[in-house]
Amino acid sequence: MADLILRYWQQILKWFKVNQPVFLDALNAGASQKQIEQLEAELGTSLPNDLRAFLLAVSGEKTDNFFHHLCTCGILPFHGDLFSVSEILNQRQYHLEHDIALNNSKDFQKMATVYQAHCPEVKPLNYDPLWIPIGGDPGFNIVFVDLNPTNQGTVGQVFEHCYEIAQRELLASSLTHYLKQYAEGLGKGRFYVEEDNHMLVVYDDHSI
Template sequence: MDELWRQFEAWLAEHWPDGLASLNPPASDAQIAELERQLGVTLPADYVACLKIHDGQSGGDFLFDGMAFLSCEEVYRQWRVWKELLDDGVFAGETSEPEAGIKNDWWSPRWIPFTHNGGGDHLCLDLDPAESGTLGQVITMWHETGDRERVAAGFKAYFADFVAGALDGRYTYSEEYGGLVDAVDVA
């Protein structure tokens, strides 16, 4: 994780210094333990290693392909919104249309958001996958549609692919889109 962040930070310094400046300092062990207590889960080691380098970002622009990288505090805040909706019965009888390896819940309290696009959509760590899934896989969570896609087998795989995409030009900074986005979208 250290090497991936070193590469990404060097890229940000050259291509989007404000994005680099938006990264928060590391999360403390106490902050991570409190987040795990609040969520009632043990977070995957690769994601914890990431938080120990940067506890998300601050600022309005999006770091991960049109989505903000959430701090421990914001992970809990976003998760709590979904949990309250679930507890209030808003999703009663609702199912999603997941790819293989993802349960067909509309939302699960064991889907831990680590990004947010400002409109209710997330990338989540799936800590309750379907039988053919992988614990800790990264999945999409769209608030208006039932599509649930597997993005990566785990956080490190997701982040490694994202960093590779930045380094090889698949992602670029766009002021119009407010952060790093797929280069095809701005071509």
């Protein structure tokens, strides 16, 4: 699994090197083994092999730079930055402090029913401590790797939750599968880059 995800990641990097190399400038170096161990200690469990390999290869990105005429909006197609290991820990702490308390609130129970109907693979919670936030944007669209799915889901599945408009979508059964879909989609023209308000953004043509 670790070898596969790195193969797909290299395919993605190759596409951007040929077509949109500016995106590569925002990528951070990989995490250290010590940082991975710190993350696992905070979670109280081991990371999936593919997520571990991915973080060792790239630990987040910083697209809020002005070294180029156009800024980028994240190399993966969810319109947000990848998080570094330290940002993952900070984001997780934020969700633990602000979101997990809503799980049992009366107001959230109405939303829980909606989430369960539209995304049955993910537990109908506002936040679970075993959801690892791997990327997101300022509008609170957060992408999680889920280590505690329902019996209809898969450990390590990837989903996106938009806290601002209360929507949730399963993206893939694993991070490896998510990058596989993306790498293949770039090659087929499903994913493409366009300028939007002085930013380069990855878009998804669902018709392909």
